[in-house]
Amino acid sequence: MEIIKSFTFGGFPSRAVLYDKQDLLPEDTALFVADSHTKSLISRPEGLAEVILTPGEEGKQWDAVDKILKLAMKEGLARDSVICGAGGGVVTDMTAFAGSLYMRGCRVILIPTSLLAMVDAALGGKTGIDAGVYKNMIGSFYPAEEVRICPEILGDLPEKEYRNGLGEVLKTAIIGDAALLNLIKERRESVLARDPEVLAQIIRRCILVKGALVEEDLREKGRRAFLNLGHTFGHALEAVSEFRWSHGAGVVWGMGKALEASVRLGLAKPAWADEMKQLFLDYGYELEAPEDPVGILEAMKMDKKKQRGKLRYILPAGPQDIRIEFLDPDFVLEVLKA
Incomplete structure (x- = not known):
């Protein structure tokens, strides 16, 4: 375990932490959320309550959040119980949204499994669902108490999803990190080959840029809007x-x-x-x-x-x-x- 950075987002303590793959699931997880693609990436104890969602943007609708909330109630989760979401930006958005609603806010820990979620979606507290094809129209600001990152997981990420994340990396570099932009320019082959050392630098730098903007402006009244x-x-x-x-x-x-x-x-x-x-x-x-x-x-x-x-x-x-x-x-x- 290595803390990348601890933040305070609008009064919510949150931190980004590097973990080994075998240690990713919090021991006190009461409810586990993933999709059918990411559920196999995280080892978990038999009998743990879980919701397995339909993967992809098309499934980012109220029905999925409703499933999480109903199972949380059935399992008798309390406000101090942990809902853990493991997946890309769709899963982390919906898990944190459900956590923000359950008992007006329970504990949420996220395990991003895509580059996009590691460098952007899982950090900073924007949660929500789509309304039909309109993106993220319904949601809340509710930062996870911890975002657990394991770059090793990216080795098996489909190429299309990896490039999804690189789009956000390019955005972050242009917004706030000249050194990251130079790295992307000069080491393109290493970036595309998912070189572990380069990936570790990219993820860390993106987290620091986004975290600083969100600490300044959780609810996007000013400079956080640059992330758009x-x-x-x-x-x-x-x-x-x-x-x-x-x-x-x-x-x-x-x-x-x-x-x-x-x-x-x-x-x-x-x-x-x-x-x-x-x-x-x-x-x-x-x-x-x-x-x-x-x-x-x-x-x-x-x-x-x-x-x-x-x-x-x-x-x-x-x-x-x-x-x-x-x-x-x-x-x-x-x-x-x-």
Whole structure:
């Protein structure tokens, strides 16, 4: 066990900790949550109460949370009981959401099993479910008391899911870590080969960047919104495509559009924007989408990150230089068509 960092998120103590694989499950777990893909990754005692969910974004709906809550009641869990969720961002989001609701908040410990969950989704307290195809429309802020990380698990992660996580890594580097961005540029082959030493650096650096922003701003009133770089565009693409575009691929595509908007507004230098887009392409991401721009714009209107009824767009003006802008819909449509 090695503590990466202890945080306080809006009064909630939370910490990210490295564990060996055999020690991942907390001894006092009262209810275990996983999906049919991740349940076999975690050793657990016979007879432990468990909920095994349908994998994927399509299953991130109220019925899944209801299953967790009903079993918690059936098992007689108390407020100090531990619900442990092991999985990718979908599982960790729903587990923590259920924990925030049960008795107005019970103990939650998360074991992220995907790169995306390790570097982003499991840390920081955003929990929730989708409403149909609209992402994370129903949820709460409820940080897990501990996020248990084991990079060894990533060795068997499907390539598509690994690249989902790399999309969030790229985002985090642009937002807040020049050294991480240089590592991604200079050691692409090692990153794609899942070199253990490189992965350990990536995960640690991403956790430190995100943790610092969330400590400052749990409820996303200010700088935490930077973590949504690429997401307003990307979530809309996911919705319009009915999740044919995965989250990480959607975020990288969205960052491409955010760069385009930033250049058009005179915020980002074209040469730097082109350099970032080439980096995305070098990692195998798509920056063109066949979906209807008008449909994507309409889907954006359902984005929950509004202020006074207006959408906020997170735009990169340069490395570690992020701006929040309110953009005219006609301007956004032109960016989508570009």
